[in-house]
Amino acid sequence: MTETPKNNPIKMICVFCGASPGRDPEYVEQAKELGLEMVRRGYGLVYGGGSYGLMGTLAQTVHQNGGRVVGIIPEALKKVERPELDGKPLEQVFGEEIVVPDMHTRKGLMNKMSDAFCALPGGYGTFEELLEVTTWSQLSIHTKPVMVFNMKGYYDHLLKFIQHGIDEKFIVDWSANVMVPGTTAKEVLDKMEVYEPPKSRFAL
């Protein structure tokens, strides 16, 4: 594994993404590219522990290229999202596994073990996770980067929706840039490395 650059305190990136590969093979290609770029820069991966879709691709890519991967999965989801792969020990394919009792513990631990968040294309669960860490940043619960890997413009409508919320005064201006989008793996990681949390914040 590459040494983490000394001027860069980010070590583990928590990625939220789909258990589906998506309609266009380009999504999987770009997830692989992110995995390779993470390893090149010395970042490890914290994720939901699944074997399928973009999740599985990203975990395999990071792990098999020598990066650290920690998959955190609730007991009840293990059979569904992390099935046996023809007798091969899963940790050999996808990296370390931590089994937790429930979804709530999973989220808490994913948060605790990571230094930055990044969303890739996914479904409702992915959107909820992305918006949760965005809300937490706005409430000063954390100051970690919240990155959106906007591959193929997947997140364009969500970004427009947020801009509309700002225009309509339901979202305060200063929190417009909690989420930072990038369209390539390199752009996402470059922006993550210089991420500044919004200055004005709600303090709870």
Add this chain to the structure above:
Amino acid sequence: MTETPKNNPIKMICVFCGASPGRDPEYVEQAKELGLEMVRRGYGLVYGGGSYGLMGTLAQTVHQNGGRVVGIIPEALKKVERPELDGKPLEQVFGEEIVVPDMHTRKGLMNKMSDAFCALPGGYGTFEELLEVTTWSQLSIHTKPVMVFNMKGYYDHLLKFIQHGIDEKFIVDWSANVMVPGTTAKEVLDKMEVYEPPKSRFAL
């Protein structure tokens, strides 16, 4: 308070919405209209307990017209989101208050005390709550209606974003209609009363 129709098991609606009134007074007007229509039909309100914005308007409207209101607020947020109003007891203005230790307990109780969910315009926190109950429905954790009061097309971009997720195969077809939008208070409640949870579901 109007009698709840006997053929309608929904009694308490959990509403997620902004602590801001929005840029256009129309948002507040439509929140009032929802409050009045809820009282007419015998529904009570469960909400986050704040005094400001659409939250405060909706709670006041329901409470002052004889409907039941339960505001569930974490201790730490009480001062910020539910300040004293010139010496008048808040329960007189906004209805019952339940103080809970933290955000997590608030969410659990809002969920437990309600029979349906409805999102009004709001910010990151509102979006996260809406997507959380949508995710939970998809995971068969509940079968309650998930309504979106799409006043002034506020949620149009989010609905397009979700459709794009379906087109790109990150969201399964059958869960397209977990969220049901309506553009007026009457339409939202009419659709809520005939809501059918998606048939095909992930069973955890």
